[in-house]
Amino acid sequence: MRIIFKTDYMQDIRPWKDGYQLSLYLLLLLVMIAAPFVIDDFYLGELTNVFVWALAGLGLMVLTGHTGQASLGHAAFLALGCYINIILIEQGLPFMVAFPIAGVLTGVIGMVVAVPALRLHGIYLAIATLAMSILVDDIIVLTEPWTGGVGGKYAPSVNVFGVMIDRWGTPREFFYLVLGVTVIVTLGYINLLRSPLGRSFIAVRDSEVSAQAMGIDVARTKAISFAISCGITGLAGALMGLFSGAFNNETFSVVISIQLLMMIVIGGLGSIHGAFFGAIVVGFLPQFLSISKEWVGGVFGSNTVAIPGLEFGIFGMILIMFILFEPMGIYGRWLKIRTFFELFPFYRKDMFKRQKSYLKTERLR
Amino acid sequence: MDNLQLLISGLANGCVYGLIALGFVLIYKATEAVNFAQGDFMMLGAFVTIGLTNTEYMGLPFWLALPISLGIMALLGYLLDRFIIRRMFGESQTSVVILTIALGFVIRFVAGLIWGHEPQSLQNPLAGKELSVGGLVLGLEDVAVIVVTILLTWGLYEFFNRTKLGLAMQGASQNQLAAYYMGVPVKRVQGFIWALAGAVACVAGILFAAKGAVDPNAGLMGIKAFAAAVIGGFGSLPGALAGGLIVGVIEPFASRYIAAGYSQIAPYALLLIVLIFRPHGLFSQVRIKKV
């Protein structure tokens, strides 16, 4: 049992609880920095993929996890970030300029899109963003002169501080690029969460009326949340484009939108950890499935046959299990386990009890 | 004459959208949940019927297979509510949405396992027959689709607004606790409505597979049907049908008069326009939280 004594207001303001926790995170970062020297290129690629997804997850987490606005259309912003980045590079801008512009521009577009969406609540917002995602898919095809349409585009090597980085040629450097962006975004995210803006997001999520009564402009806060969320997603999209090497409208289909939302639900809504946990599930599930298929094939002596839709089927089942039995996602489960050990033997089963409410409509007829 | 032909086939397509949309609205009206797997229910219903009727599977006579598959789908709907949805009592609407999306993935996967991924058609007594009215040649299937849809919508509308059970369902949706205290068996009502939605999805699936071919990804059509439900005003049964018809008609005309690529875009563009100007659907329902 570990007890934290609070003797300083700074303890509630800084992002870590005590030196022990800080050293754990630093250790994790060190392990990640060492990873390219330990694992082979294939698994390094998978790890890079996990971080790209985590970055996209962080983007959606701002909006859905912390501001409570479900979006089923974030693949649209992945696509925007990706195409803006590549088109700017093709216009001759260096990557180090094009990449941030891709993020900022996607954020601005996200905010503009958000303005009409602000009037929508819950399910209506979800369906509007879903429609947007489908539209962007088609718009990419229709704007072929810029986007290459169905034929798609190829990602060039990019120059970062004089180092040419390419997904296949220099996987190690590419991994560090993705890791660096993810760490910087995560730190910024942490800073926002401990500032008034992050708290106003949470306020809007949990109760719009009392957020207003506390002087928070709900519409403005949602718009800012949209902008930040889309900005981060745009960065993730740009990296996703570089990672996949070649991409077209299908790369950012509506299924990716749905998968992204499911991912952060599995990881745990409303926590930065959740984005990472969810990305680990999404990133490693295909590997895990192919390994277990081989194993099953080995045991029963049959050939391994490709089963289409298996990945999504399993993914769906995992999600259903989580929503039914652990609505707070992997992060929630992790918190419970951690609390169990920290408080041992005083853990109570109802410590994380969720509040349920009977359905009562506010419809007026 | 060409346009009329286009209109009829658009209407027939729209009827299938409308029927899926009906399922959305049924469940929404009675439980305020949104079942995103409704499209996959439709696909499953189609495959169950194909599995019973088509000669390469069981080869039962169509009119015998029909009630059996309706029963199977209704039972599935009921079981789904009994074992999964009911546990979601008191959770947020968005969690239910995500749950049903995941459920759609699972259904698609299972259907693919059982019936494969090739598009299949339902062998039915109306196949290939034509009806010609004053120079207009109509597929008998298209006519059947339109007639069945109108009858079903009318029946459900009457049921909801005239019978005691229908009214109880509306009550249950608006205030679960109050309805419970008033003696409405809320849980049983919910189970019934999910069974009904399963059966309606099955009808949609049969009509869809009869006039075309169905594959496991056909369930994604549910998204378009959802758009239709919202355009028609979520919460109104005739509205759902109207929305479905609008979407069904707008598609062929958009591809004809604008460009081929636009038939996909038109319904969603329309949806966004509707949502921007009437944030709660054409049939307005005001939501103001009372504090």
Next chain:
Amino acid sequence: MSILELDNVTLKFGGLTAVNKLSFSVEQGEVFAIVGPNGAGKSTVFNLISRFYDPYEGSIRFDGHDLLKQKASGVASFGVARTFQNIELFDHASVLQNLLVGRHRHRQSNFLSELFFTPSVKRQEMQNRQLVEEIIDFLDLQAYRDKMIAGLPYGVRKVVEVGRALATDPKLLLLDEPASGLSVEETSDMRWWIDDIRRQMGITVLMVEHDMGLVSGVSDRVLALADGAKLALGTPSEVQSHPAVIEAYLGKAS
């Protein structure tokens, strides 16, 4: 000097008149209570002041400002804070975070400075934290500081909501049924707190309350409402013995 003035305010929901030509004013530094049977329009008056509803006619002025020109989120910036009848806390945040949201109207930082958590943001947060701690001390919430709202008992939530309103550093505090659902003991705590809020902090309190013990214990003046209109206005004992009030509560004596 009156700090809040409602003049001839009317609100209609469809054909129903919820508030009918209501005029009253709250003096600086007093505790002003609104009583009345259910559905009399008490909470509606609060929602009008909070700008959740637009009145059909009339004016609402606070401290020299026309509140009707403000958005709902602008009301707090003048120093009006409120609690809610059915508790509207941020359920999935800790008590500390809830109280800190109350400091939002004093935010000096902007998006960029917060993103980098500059020293000035840090200073602001230190100050917020300190002010919130004073409120935690005042309301005896130390034990719950890091607890999630969702797991707290009802009585504690009620107090946290008062704390969150106090954290905005208001001039006027609107309490919507502060004692409903509280035990006798908690109600008497609430009574002392309201007294202290007025005396020590110099905050004007406007409250809606059913518990006549609490009302007559703390309030200077009481307004009795029925069907959205003023029945009686005066000291607690005057209002309680007013024939129209007795009639509204107990019916006409035959």
